[in-house]
Amino acid sequence: MEIVKVENVSFTYPNESKPILKNINLTVEQGEFIILIGQSGCGKSTLLRHFKSELSPHGKKAGTFFYDGKRLDEVMPEKAASEIGYVFQNPDNQIVTDKVWHELAFGLESLGVDKHTMRRRVAEMANFFGIQKWFHQKTSELSGGQKQLLNLASIMVMQPKLLLLDEPTSQLDPIAAMEFIQTLNRLNKELGITIILVEHRLEEVLPIADRVLIMEKGDLLFDGDPREIINTLPPKHELITALPTATKMYHLLDGEGPVPLTIREGRKWLAKKKVDLHTGKQLPVASGISNTIVLEAKDVAFRYEKNATDIIQHLNLQVKKGEFLTIIGGNGTGKSTVLSLLAGLQKPYRGKILLHDKLLKTYRNKELYQKFITLLPQEPKTLFVQKTVKQELEDTAKYHNILDDKVEEMIMQFQLIHLLQRHPYDLSGGEQQKLALAKLLLIEPEILLLDEPTKGLDAYAKEELATILKKLQVNGLTIVMVTHDIEFSAQHSSRCALLFDGNIVSEADPRTFYSGNNFYTTAAHRIARGIMNEVIVCDDLVILCKKD
Amino acid sequence: MQKRLSLIISLVIIFIFIPLTLYAGIVLFNDRKYYFISIMIIILASIPFFLSFERRKPQPREILIIAVMSAISVTGRALFVITPGFKPVAAIAAITGFSLGAEAGFLTGAISALVSNMFFGQGPWTPFQMFMWGMIGFIGGLLGRTGIMHKKIPLILFGIFAGILFSFGMDIWGTMSLYGVFSMEAYIVALTSAVPFTIVYAVSNVIFLLILARPIREKLERINNKYGTFQ
Amino acid sequence: MKSFETFHPLVIFAFFAAAIGLSMFFMHPAYLVITIFLAVSLNIALRRGQFFKDWKLYVPLFFLMAIINPLISHNGKLVLFYINYNAITVEAIVYGLSIATMIVSIILWFSCYNETITTDKFIYLFGKISPVFSLTLSISLRLVPRFQQQLHKISNAQKVIGMDYRSGSLLHRIKCTLRIISILITWALDNAIDTADSMKARGYGIGKRTSFSLFIFERRDGIVLLFIMFLLMVNIWASIIGTTTFYFYPTFSIIQWDLKNILFYCSYFLLLAIPIIIEIKGGIEWKLLKSKM
Structure with a gap:
């Protein structure tokens, strides 16, 4: 039975000439797990918001949404509020009250549910999500992953039938993100809840999805099985870089037969493929790093308070001139x-x-x-104080007596020209980061430190960031970056270090580093391990296997 | 109907309950229970503001903006913890009033006082602080309608006025705490001894108003234009 | 082991409203002695170490208040000596001491209040009378720690681009601080829209709200509440018939020690001693329970 139907929907924002949604048609069956993907600005969030009448944006709308056989605008508000749940991107922003237990009950209070029913439902959900341990805590004391689970649970108490989620894991670390996605999977498989999820961690979500929708410039480009994407998308389409590694390998090596999605399927497929390993080709190893040490930590120990435990201990680290060093490590290792x-x-x-x-x-x-050091904070917004991108750059230039030519140069280098009159907060995550970098690099530092710069970026924005960083490195900038993003580190850095328990436990060039690790390594290496041990990224396979 | 009822209740409080309390204070309690009576009056006087907010059923975005502005002034109060009296609370309440009206101004001031005392400790001064900061926001809201608060001179004058108003108000409480009774002489002694504080209040208000008024107004306008918050 | 704070918020709140209200009202020496004695006792029971730290604040405050009154008020019959032709009288000194006792005991009651009425109890209580206001409070309380964290992030980010609010000239410092606040406001307002959406998405404003709480009103809460109400009435009655009235000027009234008055004093003592009685009872029961195991 269908739960949602979208008929000929078009939508244009006020003060915009082009529509953001163009004649969308779509039906969603009850119990489906659907992934909605597309580049930023393609209209996916706009579409998702339209399913939730309370959040549907203002603008010119045509066409009809149906929910449960009725026009969406004719569904009773109580029914719409409780049966259609919506989870937002930022875990912090959605939390309304100061206590976990109160947050859980918030939706039920709005619906006017009596106290006994509330107690039961809150208890039920606290159990399902394992919230008992932090049930009495203040919401401000939770970790990001706990906050997002709380947000999901506080919607689940309202017993929704349809869950809409707008990039719920983009602000979470990989482990919390996995836990969140698995919880979604449980809700779908155990309770039969229909899910529409906007997400760019495709490696993890595609294998559990029933169906994928791809949007591009307001159109529905693809609607079907996750395994069919690769054969439907036009070659060299930008979304291909975002697909799971196994699928990418299949694509790069012109695979045939069923498309692999998971690591396991990828290994099976690669083993069957019987690649010719004796082409005599060599994989490149990062080279040409100077030995001049610019920044060095010697036996460093640090704690926040006198009686606290050490966060950093025995830390020894050398940063060499002109290198691109990534420091990886799990949550709470002190990155x-x-x-x-x-x-x-x-x-x-x-x-x-x-x-x-x-x-x-x-x-x-x-x-x-x-002269020496600059740091790109995790939230670029903490740098912005002005009303437009242009003023933002001029502000820094003025303070540091930097010439206008330099500002112009930065605008060109970071491709900000079309954004100059926009408010910094109205930019996308990737654009904000570019602006922040431009602002910091105006001062011409020698060393650039970056704190998790890939957090929340989609595949396209990540590629763009990588290109920028590599160019900066070529121009002589020394780059140190801490990240959770193993793939990014393997693909782009010149040296990697693993931080654990407050100190560096291993460091090497990416190839040695990632082919030496069993678990803490890239998806490509996990697929190729035992077959081609030195492979760490997809492109390596192409070099090794393809006959030119 | 809703509006009317809350208006009636407010009028009843202002014209019946407050005079009654005063009368009871003077006649029944022999003019001696200043401490108790003053707190009662302050609480009674604040009720109409909360009542009209309650009955109006404000939209989530209005609630959020008031909560955010209050939390900002509490955070600001904590940021300037080393400089006594030099706090942005009054200025932020007033600026909220300028942009969003008298009610929002009052609530921001009052909630700032209540919440910050939840961190620093409640006491008999809480109702006074709530009322004084609330009033500054309220008057700011009334003045905001005239549109003159975009200019520098009115801002400076208002800052000084708000500093003096706050000092005068809090000194009523101070006088009664120290002497147990309210006498004009004691009040004047308290006011003169508080002159340095009054100056700090006024100067900090002027500084905060001059620097923050325009950016906050613009930020609120941006939010309003982008999301249509107060339409 | 704290017992009193496990009672229903309504009971705790009723107690403090009665205790603080009556303490502000009664200037009779017997009543003052009772309130300061019990306020100190409850402070020791609930706050222990913290209370003894606070002494540094209370004692000077007490003497300051006690000294100021005789210097200002020259009423009274029992003149001790003259300063600049102004009489310093015993009545004025005693009155000063009484006011000081009253103010210090109110402050002490408030510190117990701060200890027992936690923010969620306050929000729960006001949620009954004024749901929107208490929700606004709750949101504000949630935002303050969040803003403090963000403030820290912003100040670090600004430091790197030369806007360090802890160094440079005073003007530079003020400018940087306000710049940080300005960034915080933009950030906070932008995020607030999301929070408002999240409220709407969960049905805020579509109907009559109910309120959820973890607090349960038990039989013992009812009993204690009735007890508080009864004793409050007795004390108000005592005030109406004049038992609690005491004059300092022109000279002291006489403190009555007949049975009726003693009974009234006892009722005041009993009312203000409720939390301590509960604490002691809780302590004994716990020990008995332990010894039986």
Whole structure:
């Protein structure tokens, strides 16, 4: 039975000439798990919001939405509010109240449910989601993953039939994201809830999806089985880079037969393919890094308070001139702390940090941040104070006495020209990051530190960031980046280090590093391990296998 | 109907309950229970504001903006913890009033006081602080309608006025706390001894108003244009 | 082991409203002695170490208030000496001491209040009378810690581009601080829209709201509440018939020690001692329970 039907829907935002949705037609069956993908600005969030009448944007609309056999605007508001649930991108923004238990009950309070029913439903959901342990906590004390689970649970207490989720994992670390996606899978498989999920972690979600919708510039480009995407998309389509590694391999090697989606299927497929391993081709190894050390940590230990435990201990790290170093590690290993120590924002209580063989703490702040070091924070928004992109750049230029030519150069380099009059907050995540980088690099530092720059970016924006960083590296900038993103690190950095329990446990060039790890490694390596051990990214396979 | 009822209740409170309390204070309690009476009056005087907010059934976005502005002034109060008296609370309540009207101004001021005391500790001063900061936001809201608060001179004058108003109001409480009775002489002593504080209040108000009024107004306008919050 | 705070918020709130209200009202020496004694006792029971730290604040405050009154008020018959032809009288000194006792005991009651009425109890209580206001409070309370974290992030980010609010000239510092606040406001308002949407998405405003709480009104809550109400009435009655009235000027009234008055004093003592009685009872029951196991 169908739960949702979309008939000839078009939509245009006020003050825009082009429609964001163009004549969309769609039906959703009860119990389906649907992934909705597309580049930023393609209209996917707009479409998703239209399913939830309370959130549907203002603008010129044509066509009809049906829910449960009725026109959506004729469905009773109580029914719409409780049966259609919506989870937003940012875990923090959705939380309304200050206590976990109160947040869980918020929706039920709005629906006017009596106290006994509330108690039962809250208890039920707290159990299903494993919230009992933090049931009495303040919402501000939860981790990002817990917050997003709470948001989901506080919608589930209203017993929805249709769940709409707009990039719910983009702000989470990989482990929390996996847990969230598995919970969604459980809701779908165990409770039969219909799910429409906008997501760009396709590696994890495609294997559990029943159906995929791809939107492009307001059109529905694809609607079907996840395994059919690769054969339907035009070759060299930008979305291909976002597909699961197994599928990409299949595509790059002109595969035939059923399309693999998971690592397991990828391994099976690759083993069957019987690639010729004796072509005598060699994979490139990152080279040409200078041995000049610009920044160095020696036996550094750090804690936030006198009686707290050490977050960083025995940290030894050398940053070499002109390299692109990525520091990877799980949650709570102290990645961001390492970065703020290197940036001089925190001071170690033991050990030394040296910049050009001179103690970091002996530099004056003004000198340090004008000549040597800059840090791109996790949230670029923390840098923006002006009303337009242009003013934002001029603000920094004025403060640091930078010439207009340099500003123009940055605008060109970061392709900001079409955004100059926009408000920084109205930019997409990727654009905000470019603006932040442009702002920081106006000051011409020697070392650029980045704190999880790929968080929340889609595949296309990640590629763009990589291109920019590589170009900067070629121009002589030293780059240090902490990240959860193994794939990005393997593909683009010149050296990798693994942080665990407050210190660096291993470091090497990406090929040695990732082909040496069993679990903490890229999807491509996990697929090719045992067959072609030195493979760490998809492109390696092409080099090894393709006959030119 | 809704509006009318809350208006009636407000009028009853202002013209019947408050005079009754005063009368009871003077006649029944022999003019001696200043402390109790003043707190009662302050609480009674605040009720109409909360009541009209309650009965109007405000939209989520209005609730959020008031909560955000209050939380900002509480955070700001904590940021300037080392400088006594030099706090942005009054300025932020007033600016909220300028842009969003007298009611929003009052609520922002009052909630800022209540919430910040939830962190720093409640006391008998809480109702006074709520009322004084609320009033500054309220008057700001009334003045905001005239449109003159975009200019510098009115802002400076308002800042000074708000500083003096706050000082005068809080000193009523201070006088009664120290002397137990309210006498004009004691009040004047309190006011003169509080002059340095009054100056700090006024100066900080002027600084915060001059620097923050325009950006906050623009930010609220942006939100309004982008999302249609207060239509 | 704390017992009093496990009672229903309504009971706790009723107690403090009665205790603080009556303490502000009664200037009779017997009543003042009772309130300060019990306020101190409850402070020790509930706050222990913290209370003894606060002494540094209370004692000077007490003496300051006690000294100021005789310097200002020169009424009274029992003149001790003259300063600049102004009489310093015993009545004025005692009155000063009484006011100081009253104010300090109110502050002490408030510190117990702060300890027991936690924010969620307050929000629950006001949610009954004023749901929108209490929701606004709850949101505000949730935002403050979040804003503090964000403030920290913003100030670090700004430091790197030369806007360090902790160094440079005073003007530079103020400018940087306000810049940080300005960034925080833009960020906060933008995020608030999401929060408002999340409220709407969960049906806020479509019908009459009910309120959920973890608090359960048990039989013992009813009993204690009735007890508080009864004693409050007795004390109000005492005030109406004049038992609690005491004059300092022109000279002291006489403190009555007949049975009727003693009974009234006891009723006041009993009312203000409710939390302590509950604490002691809870402590004993716990010990008995432990010893039987």
